[in-house]
Amino acid sequence: MTIHLPTDEVPSKGWNRVGRDVAMVLWPSFLAAAVQTMVFFAIFDPVYLGEGTALAEIISSHNAGYALGFFFFWAFTTLASALTVYLVRTEAAQ
């Protein structure tokens, strides 16, 4: 008796280059933003920070402050990651 089992797979479209670039930009920036949020808000209280500024009404609760802070950080870490990927991709061949 020979041991033979099927090895064929169903081909399906997976992540293309754009998908992978998006993943590579979003995930490391997410991690960085998460750590940044923890460190930042361990030191600063968002409600005190918002006092007397235009943001006071939006940052009316701690939860809103933390969430907005997180997305604010994530936006900029994403921007940095995206620029890095863009520079790597558009680099002239050596």
Add this chain to the structure above:
Amino acid sequence: MTASDESHSSPVKEEVVSFYAKHEKIHPREVSGRFSRLRRIAVFALLGLFYLVPWLSWDGRQAVLFDLPARKFYIWGLVLWPQDFIFLTWLLVLLGLSLFFFTALAGRLWCGYACPQTVWTEVFLWMERWIEGDRNRRIKLERAGWTPEKIRKKVAKHAVWIAFSLWTGISFVGFFVPIGTLIHDVARGDVSGWPLFWTLFYGGATYANAGFMREQVCKYMCPYARFQSAMFDRDTLIITYDQKRGEPRGARARGGDPALLGLGDCVDCTVCVQVCPTGIDIRNGLQYECIACAACIDACDTVMDKVGYPRGLIRYTTQHALDGRKTHIFRGRTLVYASLLMLIFLAGVVGLIHRKTADLDIIRDRNALYRETNNDEIENVYLLRILNKQMQSRTFSLAIEGLDYARIDGGSPHWLVNGGEVYTTAIRIDVPSGKIHGGQTLRLVLIDDSTGKRLLAEKARFIAPP
């Protein structure tokens, strides 16, 4: 480009070149054996902790609660304040170093047994298997047209996945919002704002990561997968195929003596490839896609048992052992990681034990630098914030040091501060006029009344006319 243009174009054929190989959906074959049992234990232990811990209570409150609005972390008997942030840093450093240590010792243990990506993917695979059947059935189902059977199975799978993801999201938020109230709100359909948002965010991430992205996360997104090789050396445990023993591979009749057939022990059944969740062939050597889940070891051992060859054609071993040399568990790299780990661990524990149980903020009154009283004294006013970090209420009093003749107007009061609360009050400190000129620094000492112990001393500035 139109068809007529094309006929005039150069004979060189244009071709779209993809930078990446086309991805094929991987249907890992189920496997049983020592290591898959170990992973099942890890999955139950880790996810058990994740889903159960929010439900534990301690001292009449949730045992583990990261109360963000109140800026307090409760971990059983321990209450951490923003001032204790150093311990969070300590924990992160400790976790990072542990990752280094275990990677140097035994390769990607984290990936194979503990990473949330692996653990949740495993559970999602169980559910997939439960509804859609084993690997061959799943492949058949994938290829089949949209029959009512397929629709029924897909709908059922996604319904179960989504329900599980939502529960995961709720459990996650339950670490930050008391889970009792959260569930109550969910039951009434009255979850609002941020808790709802984060439940959907975390639940959605679970559904996408464990249901769809799976090994792609490890291959394309995970930084650890890329730099773990920096912690590897020739004494690190890796999962390898014993090329010397296995090659030349080939199918054969059962019971055939490989030596007579001119074959190695590998029967080329490809089960090791079918069970691999990242879809690689371990026989091609160590690859960065390998998450060291050891599914191929279990699979190969099972086949070796069946054909009557010794186990271990694919096994945990080290490069040194493969080369016929001695493996060193104790070596520079592991000793350095281990001693750093121990040192930092001990330092943190000592710090936690000697952590201040109270805190005192002193703010000088902003309205006046000083005031001359009717009793011919110079008076300064201070705002005090006394923070009782312990959970029981305590009474505090204050003593002055470093400034002669200074006294607290009316004597030091005894402040009762409830457990885990901040008490704000003002005090007046008086010094006879002739005894002080210009500014001087004094120390205010916070005393625990019940024990008479000095808890801490904070400096403050006393200002008098020159």
